[in-house]
Amino acid sequence: MTEVALLFPGQGSQHVRMAAGLYGHDDVFTDAVDEVFAALGPEGPAVRADWLSDSPAVPLDHVTRSQILLFTVGHALGRMILSWGVQPAALLGHSVGEVAAATLAGVFEVPAAAELMWHRVQELASASAGGMLAVAATVEEVASVLTDEVVIGAINAPRQLILSGPEAPLAEASAKLRAEGRTCLRVPATSAFHSPALAEAAARCLPSVAAAQPSPPKIPMVSGYTGRLLTDTEATDPSYWASHPVEPVRFWPALGTLLGPDSPLSVAGRRVLVETGPSQLLAKAARIHPTVRAKEASVLAMLPARAGGPDADLTAVAACREAVEMAG
Structure with a gap:
């Protein structure tokens, strides 16, 4: 039996027109992206325009674009994988990728997640460079x-x-x-993410997280911050989510948990890790893990590391889907 875990990348993975080749060509992806943009209200069209532009008015490295678009793209790619009939056994997000993972897992409803993300990036943008x-x-x-x-x-x-x-x-x-x-x-970042420099801004995010009313995840999650399985108590605690911009990301320990004896993934089965975002940074790191090097797990990436030709995204996703289905 094959079990799939999704890896959601975070800050630093963004690039111009990331995953844009899927927009308007894959209905599930397009609908998921549009749902987030609609939840952003009057800001949605500007964010969409910058995402689809070769020369965005607001650079994608700016916090008001990188964070919201990484969340949007990651969540939409996750929805694509679900539409393939794949039921992930576990999710692991890096930085803002954990919010995308949590939304896919049902911790946040999409409109509430979009609203709290937009509030968060406004607060983070007000912090010192x-x-x-x-x-x-x-x-x-x-x-x-x-x-x-x-x-x-x-x-x-x-x-x-x-x-x-x-x-x-x-x-x-x-x-x-x-x-x-x-x-x-x-x-590529204009803010000191995961450092005390963002403490005051992060504290101001607590009310918006509480308003989102987080729920226990319906898909097991490994926390990129504790490095352990995310508990229901943590998942429903607004302070856990509000502290993310200040806390360090412990991706390597979290990956160890994902591939270890306490993982939601069965040690006896075939394990496939899929980077569910616009980069291959997490896939590259995962490939040096001893479990992967021992061929006890394999690693895939959904998209090219950088935007390519007009069909590059569709070709990459098709290849990823074929590999996942063959593994099953």
Whole structure:
């Protein structure tokens, strides 16, 4: 028996016209995207226009576009997979991808999720400018540059970290790490996600999350923040969701849970992980996990890493669907 888990990527995965090749060509995807845009009210048409444009009026790296569109695309791709007759055994989201996963799992209704996401990005946009830095190093190797301002924002793999912080301190940390011979790359972001810099903005998001009335998930979820199975208590606690912009993402520990003995996935069955978003970043990280390297699980990505020709998205999704069906 084959069991499928969906991986929803987050900040840094966005790019111009991500998944746009599916819009108007796949009814399930199109309807799911339009449902979110409709829930955004008068802001919806502008967000849609920027998503479909080669030269968006508001850059997609800006928090008011990246976060809402990553949520929208991830959720719509998840709905596509459900329409194939696939019932995921587990979901794992990275950063804002966890909100997309939660909505697919029924924690949030789509209109409520869209509203809380829009409120969240407005609050985050009001915070001081910051950034994120991908570093090829272990936690111990970056310890010398960590401060109250520059923190570990994500652990994506043993030697794949994200540092977050205000612009000036983050630039200093980058310079020091480069001088030590470390490979560093700025993540496309205009905010210091998953750092204390967003604490005040995150606190202001609590009422909108409470208003969304989160419910227990109908599909098992692994928390990208605790690294463990998401409990019903956590899923229904507004403070859990409101704290996401401040808390570090523990993707690698969460992946270990997803592929470990306590996973919702059966150890005895064939396990397939599908990156359900506009990148292949999570798939790339998952492929170095010992369980995947031992061929005890396989990894697929729904879409190209970057926008291609007019049929690239449709071709990639068709190939992914065929691979999932063959695995079954």
